[in-house]
Amino acid sequence: MPTARVERAPAKVNLTLRVLGRRPDGYHEIESLVVFAGVGDTLTFTPGKNLMLKVLGPTAALAGDLADNLVLKAVRALGERYEGLRLGQFVLSKHLPVAAGVGGGSADAAAALRHLARQNHIRMDDARLLDAARSTGADIPVCLDPQPRMMRGIGEILSAPWRIPPLPALLINPRVAVPTKEVFKALGAPSLAPGHASVPIQDEWANGTDQSRSCEPSCDDVIAYVTDRNNDLEAPAIALNPTIGQALDALRLLPGCRLARMSGSGATCFALFPTRRAAQAAARILRAARPTWWIRPTVLGGG
Numbered sequence: 001m002p003t004a005r006v007e008r009a010p011a012k013v014n015l016t017l018r019v020l021g022r023r024p025d026g027y028h029e030i031e032s033l034v035v036f037a038g039v040g041d042t043l044t045f046t047p048g049k050n051l052m053l054k055v056l057g058p059t060a061a062l063a064g065d066l067a068d069n070l071v072l073k074a075v076r077a078l079g080e081r082y083e084g085l086r087l088g089q090f091v092l093s094k095h096l097p098v099a100a101g102v103g104g105g106s107a108d109a110a111a112a113l114r115h116l117a118r119q120n121h122i123r124m125d126d127a128r129l130l131d132a133a134r135s136t137g138a139d140i141p142v143c144l145d146p147q148p149r150m151m152r153g154i155g156e157i158l159s160a161p162w163r164i165p166p167l168p169a170l171l172i173n174p175r176v177a178v179p180t181k182e183v184f185k186a187l188g189a190p191s192l193a194p195g196h197a198s199v200p201i202q203d204e205w206a207n208g209t210d211q212s213r214s215c216e217p218s219c220d221d222v223i224a225y226v227t228d229r230n231n232d233l234e235a236p237a238i239a240l241n242p243t244i245g246q247a248l249d250a251l252r253l254l255p256g257c258r259l260a261r262m263s264g265s266g267a268t269c270f271a272l273f274p275t276r277r278a279a280q281a282a283a284r285i286l287r288a289a290r291p292t293w294w295i296r297p298t299v300l301g302g303g
Contacts, residue, residue, distance in 0.1 A: 002047040002088070005118070007111040010040035010146050010303030011096050011171065012103030012139060013263045013270055015222075016229040019184075021192035027138075027154045028184055029192060033226070035164060036146040036303030037171060039296045041095050041108055043071070045115040047088040051075060057094035063105075064098070070137055074109035077132040078116055086120050097173040097294050099180075101264030103139045107303075110143035146303025150206070160206040163216050166301045167223075168279040170254070172286065173268040173294040174247045178237050180265040186236035223258055223272055237266040244269065250290065254282040270300070 013035050020029040041057070053072055055063050063069065071090055079085045090112060096104035113133060116122070122129055124145065133140040138155035147161035205217050217225075238245040244267050251260035251271040256278035260271040273279040276299065283297040 004044050004046040005115065007043045007045070007114055008040055008303065009043055009096075009104070009107035009111040009143075011037040011268075011298075012107060012143055012146070013037055013169075013171070013268075013300055014101070014231060015226045015261070015300075017231040017233060017264065018229065019187060019189045019232040021196070022189050023154075023192055023196075024194070028189055029153060029196070030151070030155070032151045033148070033162070033229075034142050034151050035148045035167070035300045036143075037102070037169070037296075037300055038298040039095065039171065040303070041104060041111075042093045043108055043111040043115065044091040044093070045088055045112070045119070046091075047086060047119055049087070050089075051087040052089040053092065054090070055092045055094060057092070059094040059096060059098055060092075062098040063092075063094050070105040070109035070140070071112045074112050074132060074136040074140065075116065077136050078113060078129065081128040081132055082120065082122065085116065087116075088119070090115075097175070097268060099177060100173050100268040101262065101266045102171070102268045103143060103264070106137050106139035107143045107146070109133070109136055109140050110146070113140075113144060148302060161302070162205045164205065164222055164301055165216065165219055166299045167219060168273045168276045169298055169300045170251065170271045170273065170279045170282050170286070171263075171268060171294075171296045171298055172247055172251065172270075172290075174243045174290070175292060175294060176241050176243045176267045178241050178244070178266045182240055183233050183237045183265040186240055187233060189232075219272075219274075226261070226272075227259055231262050231264075233265045234262040237262060241267065243267070247293070250286060251282075254285060256282060268294075272300075 148164040150159040279297040
């Protein structure tokens with residue numbers, strides 16, 4: 001009998017997000033420090049002749065039509081680039097909130113590509129695999145190898161992994177929807193000049209890029225770095241749905257909260273804490289006050 005394998009699809013969290021401007025094709029150039037959480041979806045794969053997908057789990061009902069699922073789109077994109085691709089059955093267990101700024105669908109698609117790369121002996125740096133990821137969704141390349149990175153362009157330019165320590169955190173989603181397109185529209189980013197080229201910035205803690213640092217960054221170093229930078233989409237998202245602002249206020253009032261911010265285009269928000277115990281205690285307090293919200297204590301870093 002074929003052996004079933006399980007891949008985690010960890011939540012993607014944008015610690016920072018700078019919008020540089022709008023390109024002529026309508027996409028936006030960004031610069032974002034991305035980390036991954038200890039919570040996420042799971043994707044089980046069993047080799048077989050036919051491609052199949054079943055979606056289960058507590059947030060499965062919100063995941064949309066099966067035909068639009070990014071798992072299937074990513075698999076088909078790889079099949080178009082890799083002749084004779086061996087397929088099988090996928091079972092997706094959805095736990096992350098949907099369309100919530102934590103890249104749930106992108107993480108699921110990336111997990112599917114990792115499954116097929118293993119099944120078909122495809123290297124993770126194979127151009128066909130990377131092209132399938134890019135063509136399916138802007139966030140999928142960074143989710144292929146879920147490690148802290150700086151992400152640029154529209155998501156296709158990735159730094160080497162950053163040496164970031166585990167960050168105790170609390171993820172919350174007030175269960176409101178804020179369409180990404182509407183958030184970018186409300187931001188009103190200026191058009192980029194013709195021929196604009198992204199100018200790389202110094203990768204503060206990327207592996208092998210900073211020989212001047214004698215030690216790994218501490219949690220204090222990372223929090224100071226993130227505090228000095230914003231999520232440019234936070235203000236327009238709050239303007240569209242003030243509940244996000246209420247969620248951030250609730251996080252900032254929790255004992256031990258060192259920083260609270262929205263991830264991606266929302267509505268999921270995160271708070272950083274000094275210890276895992278402090279994050280867990282904060283989760284208990286917030287669950288008592290907001291029983292209908294999605295609330296998860298976790299650790300941010302590599303997936």
